[in-house]
Amino acid sequence: MGSGGGFPLGNCLTIVFxxxxxxxxxxxFYGIFALGIVIFVHxxxxxxxxxxCGVRCDKFYVxxxxxxxxxxxxxxxxxxxxxxxYGIGTIPLxxxxxxxxxxxxxxxxxxxxxxxRILREQAEDGTIEGEDAxxxxxxxxxxxPVWQRLMIISAGVITxxxxxxxxxxxxxxxxxxxxxxxVGETSPGLSGWxxxxxxxxxxxxxxxxxxxxENLRFNNDLAVQVMxxxxxxxxxxxxxxxxxxxxxxxxxxxxSPEHDPQDRPYIGISPAYKLKIEEVxxxxxxxxxxxxxxxxxxxxxxxxxxVELPDSATFSRMxxxxxxxxxxxTVKRGKAIHEITIEPTPMRWLGIGTKIGPVAAVxxxxxxxxxxxxxxxxxxxxxxxxxxxxVMVPYELDRLAGQSLEIVIQRDGKELTLTPTLREPPLMRLxxxxxxxxxxxxxxxxxxxxxxxxxxxxxGSQAEQNxxxxxxxxxxxxxxxxxxxxxxxxxxxxxxxNLDEQTDYWPIVxxxxxxxxxxxxxxxxxxxxDGTNTTMELATVTSSKWNVHYRGLWFPSLQAIHQVTDIKExxxxxxRETEEGIEHVAAALTKVIRGKVSRKNFGxxxxxxxxxxxxxxxxxxxxxxxxxxxxxxxxxxxxxxIPVLDGGHAMFLIYEAVFRKxxxxxxxxxxxxxxxxxxxxxxxxxxxxxxxxxxxxxxQ
Numbered sequence: 279m280g281s282g283g284g285f286p287l288g289n290c291l292t293i294v295f296x297x298x299x300x301x302x303x304x305x306x307f308y309g310i311f312a313l314g315i316v317i318f319v320h321x322x323x324x325x326x327x328x329x330x331c332g333v334r335c336d337k338f339y340v341x342x343x344x345x346x347x348x349x350x351x352x353x354x355x356x357x358x359x360x361x362x363x364y365g366i367g368t369i370p371l372x373x374x375x376x377x378x379x380x381x382x383x384x385x386x387x388x389x390x391x392x393x394x395r396i397l398r399e400q401a402e403d404g405t406i407e408g409e410d411a412x413x414x415x416x417x418x419x420x421x422x423p424v425w426q427r428l429m430i431i432s433a434g435v436i437t438x439x440x441x442x443x444x445x446x447x448x449x450x451x452x453x454x455x456x457x458x459x460x461v462g463e464t465s466p467g468l469s470g471w472x473x474x475x476x477x478x479x480x481x482x483x484x485x486x487x488x489x490x491x492e493n494l495r496f497n498n499d500l501a502v503q504v505m506x507x508x509x510x511x512x513x514x515x516x517x518x519x520x521x522x523x524x525x526x527x528x529x530x531x532x533x534s535p536e537h538d539p540q541d542r543p544y545i546g547i548s549p550a551y552k553l554k555i556e557e558v559x560x561x562x563x564x565x566x567x568x569x570x571x572x573x574x575x576x577x578x579x580x581x582x583x584x585v586e587l588p589d590s591a592t593f594s595r596m597x598x599x600x601x602x603x604x605x606x607x608t609v610k611r612g613k614a615i616h617e618i619t620i621e622p623t624p625m626r627w628l629g630i631g632t633k634i635g636p637v638a639a640v641x642x643x644x645x646x647x648x649x650x651x652x653x654x655x656x657x658x659x660x661x662x663x664x665x666x667x668x669v670m671v672p673y674e675l676d677r678l679a680g681q682s683l684e685i686v687i688q689r690d691g692k693e694l695t696l697t698p699t700l701r702e703p704p705l706m707r708l709x710x711x712x713x714x715x716x717x718x719x720x721x722x723x724x725x726x727x728x729x730x731x732x733x734x735x736x737x738g739s740q741a742e743q744n745x746x747x748x749x750x751x752x753x754x755x756x757x758x759x760x761x762x763x764x765x766x767x768x769x770x771x772x773x774x775x776n777l778d779e780q781t782d783y784w785p786i787v788x789x790x791x792x793x794x795x796x797x798x799x800x801x802x803x804x805x806x807x808d809g810t811n812t813t814m815e816l817a818t819v820t821s822s823k824w825n826v827h828y829r830g831l832w833f834p835s836l837q838a839i840h841q842v843t844d845i846k847e848x849x850x851x852x853x854r855e856t857e858e859g860i861e862h863v864a865a866a867l868t869k870v871i872r873g874k875v876s877r878k879n880f881g882x883x884x885x886x887x888x889x890x891x892x893x894x895x896x897x898x899x900x901x902x903x904x905x906x907x908x909x910x911x912x913x914x915x916x917x918x919x920i921p922v923l924d925g926g927h928a929m930f931l932i933y934e935a936v937f938r939k940x941x942x943x944x945x946x947x948x949x950x951x952x953x954x955x956x957x958x959x960x961x962x963x964x965x966x967x968x969x970x971x972x973x974x975x976x977x978q
Contacts, residue, residue: 310370312901314340316438316909317373320916323437324375324430331426334361334417337376341367371961377430379418424935431927438913439856442906446852449902453841454851457496460550460836462590463707466718467639467725468546469530474642475547477705478520478591486514493840496549498858509534509543520591535715551590551708551833553579555609559830565796565820567621568830574611581608590836597706598720601827602677622825625670626791628800628816629739630746632784634668635727638716644723649698651724652689659686666734668726669788670824672719676703679721698722706827715782730777730784732804744814746804753778753811754803755787757794791818792826855903859910867914921946921953 318340325338343352343365356365367373415421419430459481464471483490484503494500507513511532518525532543555577559569580587583606587593597605606619637655640646657665661683665671682699703720716725730752735742755775775783791800796818803813842848917925926949934940 308901312905312908313370315905316441316912317341319441319909320434320438320912321373321375323433323435326437327433328375328377328419328430331422331430332417333419333422333430334378334415335375336362336378337374338362338364339367339376340365340373342369342372342374343367344369377419378415379420424931428928428931428935431924431931432917434924435913435917438909438916442856442859442909442913443849443852445902445909446855446906447845447848448852449855449899449906450840450842450851451845451848452899452902453839453897454899454903455837455897456493456498456840457549457835458838459494459496459500460591461547462550462594462836463548463705465544465546465548466716468535468544469533470545470547471718471725472639472641473528473530474644475517475528476520476591477550477594478589480518480520481515482518482525483516484513490516493838500545502858504532504543504545507532507543509541511543550836552836553587553590553593554834555579555831556834557832562795563793563830565624565626566828566830567623571618571620572616573607573609573618573620577609577611577616579607580610580615582606584608590833594705595702597829598676598703598827599679601673601706602825605829620829623827623829625673625821625824625826626794626818627788627821628791628802629736629741629819630732630752631667631734631736632669632752633729633731633733634665634671635729637724637726639725641723641725645698645701645721646719646723649696651687651696651698651722655687655689657685657687657726658693659684661685668728669717669785671726672717672721673824673826675700675719675721679703708828708831708833715785717785727782728784728788729781739819740814740816744816745812746814747806749807751777751805752784752802753805754813756801757790758799758801792828794818852906855906856910859907860914862907863911863914920956921950922957923953926950926953 321338321340325335328335339353341354343356344367346352346368351368353365353367356363358364419427422430461470461475461477461479461481463477464475481494481500482492483494484500488503491499504513509532513530513532515528515530516525517528530545532545534541534543555573555575558573558575559566561569563569579593582593582596583600585592585596587596602622604619604621606617609616609618634657637651637653637657640651640653657671659665660671660674661678679700679702682697685696685698687694687696700721701723705720716727718725732746732750732752733748735746735748754777757773775787777783777787791798794800798818799815800818801813801815803811805811840851842851916923917928919925919929921927921930930941930946940946
């Protein structure tokens with residue numbers, strides 16, 4: 279037996295598992311802490327108001343303490359102070375306050391109600407008299423008038439809402455991280471692109487009656503305001519252009535992509551990003567020049583070709599003009615500075631050129647707008663050369679930036695020649711045109727579709743060898759997934775595209791080819807001129823003629839800190855966060871009722887633990903914001919009119935107040951049992967979904 283040098287594999291695995299366990303333990307701790315705080319606050323509301331109303335409270339528990347088998351303890355901690363036992367139950371799925379004469383367990387509540395009913399009947403018919411006559415302990419919950427019992431039941435929800443505001447206020451006092459409303463990219467053809475928004479532009483106000491703020495949040499303010507409006511509605515936004523000192527008002531007509539089945543309004547912009555490398559592609563993607571460099575995750579880009587970069591907007595503009603050239607990035611790694619050169623990225627394709635579709639939008643103030651381009655025009659030639667691949671038009675025009683050229687178009691069956699002078703392209707696109715499914719020729723200012731009709735076949739390519747001809751149409755594309763392959767560079771759910779039904783999906787197909795592994799194969803079905811179908815498998819190949827914008831650089835969204843010193847303003851912002859939390863859970867419940875929400879949007883204790891852990895690892899303010907959301911969620915869900923929840927108890931009390939008598943005990947018991955079974959079933963469901971979702975995450 280020999281021995282080798284280096285660190286033993288067994289020790290390495292031990293360290294890896296230990297680190298994974300510590301991370302998991304940390305997340306579980308944060309999750310229990312977050313949920314425990316919210317439950318404690320909720321039960322504290324019930325407890326304090328019950329005491330104020332003179333009700334005896336026998337127990338105050340966070341978590342449940344049912345008898346457990348095998349001698350397991352029902353409580354992790356308990357202590358009796360005065361007449362109340364305080365404890366932490368072993369089952370961390372809720373909490374309760376046990377008041378004299380009141381039972382949350384439907385069976386026990388039914389037994390107590392039946393006992394009271396029998397004693398009352400005996401007292402009324404004279405079966406028992408004098409000292410034996412039925413009386414209710416004045417310190418018991420049932421002895422209190424309806425309005426006091428309603429106060430006790432409502433106190434948990436109210437306390438959750440109050441503390442949600444306090445958590446939110448504390449988050450802003452500490453400094454709340456948010457995504458600012460600074461434009462990173464615009465989606466070709468949609469409203470933001472059409473009115474000419476550019477990287478670095480900052481939205482300060484949405485709507486004439488909106489509040490102007492330098493701290494407008496991209497998701498919670500801009501996106502929500504847009505989604506609350508109707509498609510084709512006109513919205514005024516206040517925008518400060520990149521590099522400008524004064525803002526300007528712009529009119530936006532909100533549109534919805536044709537493929538959106540829910541017909542939702544979009545402005546079509548994505549937020550600015552931070553010039554810090556979020557991820558470097560796997561070495562297997564060696565067709566991307568970036569993987570052959572020494573670039574690392576968390577490297578901060580500070581200069582491009584020797585020019586300092588104040589923001590991502592400057593970086594985007596510079597990269598757009600250099601897509602065909604090598605670039606040199608100056609990156610900061612810790613205290614060290616490194617110069618890293620990245621070559622252009624060659625285009626990947628199948629040896630097939632597809633037909634350009636009609637112009638879908640013309641950008642305001644663009645060269646196309648000034649030259650007289652219109653929606654519906656079809657580009658035929660650029661400087662005398664016919665267009666044989668629609669997806670390459672943006673790159674072909676970007677190569678000619680700054681020049682005047684002749685473009686032949688077809689309009690209403692006639693050919694016209696327009697002579698625009700191209701501008702420098704204003705932005706580099708980081709990913710596929712997934713939202714609008716259009717391409718934009720930024721140097722010209724048009725957005726257009728690309729069809730799946732073949733207008734060019736590369737001589738000697740596999741496509742030609744398999745019989746592809748000009749005029750054929752691609753009707754189906756299938757990407758095969760290799761479980762052993764590295765994680766894909768873009769996460770697109772579909773792997774099969776039926777282009778007869780999804781006619782605007784070719785841009786997505788083309789972009790997926792760009793991000794595929796070298797030597798990947800794609801199965802396509804081609805419809806021939808005589809109507810017959812041919813299925814073939816084609817290998818993706820690297821073009822020697824064309825380069826694309828994408829360099830394999832992934833960046834995180836830009837984050838800003840909104841910190842306030844004024845206590846009144848902090849509470850106002852905390853109230854706003856709470857109101858938004860209530861609105862979000864109400865909207866989610868509406869989607870659940872309508873069946874419009876995916877199971878992956880549900881989560882239980884494991885999801886709470888994971889989210890709490892992630893938020894806490896970001897900053898204390900993020901954890902406080904999460905507690906605001908969680909507390910508002912617990913408040914709303916607890917006040918749903920479901921028996922055994924606070925809302926169900928309140929519903930019974932309102933009935934008693936209106937009809938001057940309690941709800942029939944048998945009916946109350948039946949409804950409580952239905953509610954009890956529903957809640958237990960819901961708990962098991964979310965626990966099961968937790969396990970399923972996390973299993974998929976681990977083994978995807």
